[in-house]
Amino acid sequence: MRADKQTVTRLLKTARGQLDGILAMVENDRYCVDISNQVMATQSILTKANKEILKAHIGGCVQEAFESGDPALQAEKMDEVLALVDKLGR
DSSP: OOSOHHHHHHHHHHHHHHHHHHHHHHHTTOOHHHHHHHHHHHHHHHHHHHHHHHHHHIIIIIHHHHHHTOHHHHHHHHHHHHHHHHHHTO
């Protein structure tokens, strides 16, 4: 992985902590809107982590594929990116 591991690790650990908190909120029958707000906050952190990872992939692996001049490798990386974009749009 080419993304800044420290940044991604911090974001994922924060999200994990928030998930633990959300589970506790559910178990304690907390107000639905409060739980939903925490779920959305966690999703936001996961989105930020994913952006860091994808940015590094495009700036590293994909760029190297295009610099290599290998059409098969270029097509493979483009297919990967397009599959990810398709998943993000769902």
